[in-house]
Amino acid sequence: MSEYRAVFRCIAGCGEEYPLDEVVYECRKCGNLLEVSHDIGLLKRRSAREWRELFDSRTGTTEWPYGSGIWSKKEWVVPNIDNDNIVSMFEGNTNLFWAKRFGAMYGMDDLWIKMCGNSHTGSFKDLGMTVLVSVVNDMIRRGRNIKAVACASTGDTSAALAAFAAYAGIPSIVFLPANKISTAQLVQPMANNAIVLSLDTDFDGCMRVVREITKDNTIYLANSMNSLRIEGQKTISIEMTQQFNWEVPDVVIIPGGNLGNVSALGNGFKMMYDLGLITRKPRIVLAQAENANPLYLSYKNGFRDFTPITPQKTLASAIQIGDPVSVQKAIRTLKEFDGIVEQASEDELANAAALADRTGTYSCPHTGVALAVLMKLIDRQELSKKDRTIVISTAHGLKFSEFKVGYHEGTLKDVDCRYANRPIAMAPDVGKIKEALEREFAARK
Ligand SMILES: Cc1ncc(COP(=O)(O)O)c(C=O)c1O
Ligand SMILES: [Zn+2]
Incomplete structure (x- = not known):
């Protein structure tokens, strides 16, 4: 046992606490979500400098x-x-991509993209899943009767769960909304031998099912309402700050759906702040697809109330969520971090991703949402060009080939594909090819 201490604690402050190896996802007294709460007093026995040095080593x-x-x-x-x-x-230790040419288009020379998609299963979900599956593995090894881990997913959570469960030799069950995820995302849990259930509903419907199924305590719930996931995901803030030699960025922009990730981001910064590793907090911007924007609507009325919606189809399929489980955590984080919520239309998200790709990225549609929101906020001068800004790229573009192909073929609904680049089909005739190249050079000037 280490000298440190962490427990699950009710976010409503009703005082309920549970050990981390208890099978519990919501407060048994008041029904609110739980969060992992660390004994900060014990952690303060090490100085900020000692923590930085330990992590760096x-x-x-x-x-x-x-x-x-x-x-x-x-x-x-x-x-x-x-x-x-x-x-x-x-997992983790993903690179920060200096968006040099993309930033220059907007007069920004300190714009970075955190490439969370450069990870084992191609999304940031690996960060949280290593923690959750580790705790489950620990419980099983200690003799606990857990038959399987299960999640509802818009594609990335299930890929991560299936891979980590397969690595540990633990059975996994994934509930996916039929025809609402990409081919690559569907194949990932199949390959890792998960029990894959493709349900005729949307994500919110899958979430309701998995909550019922996991009332049986031998099937462990792996969605981000289980705050063990958030504990892993929060390291992203610490890692990014460490990558800048422990200097805090000014602004972080993140796409949101079920809204666990934004609170994780906040928790990481808050913990560094409380332990003295940083002395100020960044501003956090949450980016939603206009077709799945319940938090944006709530932000517009000053977070006075929140109403779940039925989301419309969006290219940013992983955030096509209308009834986000972690909404209360997200609102709390945004209030603490001078938050902004902005939305992006299908046209805006697809063109933002394509424009960034012209400067060397291979952006997934969710990253497109975050980039489009950045562009809007810079244009409206709600964010400063001078600020060190990090856009969180949550998944790898290679998981979304249908999106990329559709864009460049000009077949995406509601999108004017302004940066489409089609292959030139022609005979292997060197003279004609030289003419074609001249035309292309002229067109690209
Ligand atoms: C690629 C991608 N981006 C963003 C999100 C949104 O994260 P969250 O649900 O924590 O808001 C998800 C997951 O749902 C995702 O898979
Ligand atoms: Zn409670």
């Missing part, structure tokens, strides 16, 4: 399990888990 090593971007911060995540029971593929 582990980053990029092969030392088990600290070479992982998540487990390099183990004491701040799940301090008391046995290292032998951790299920890790050394």
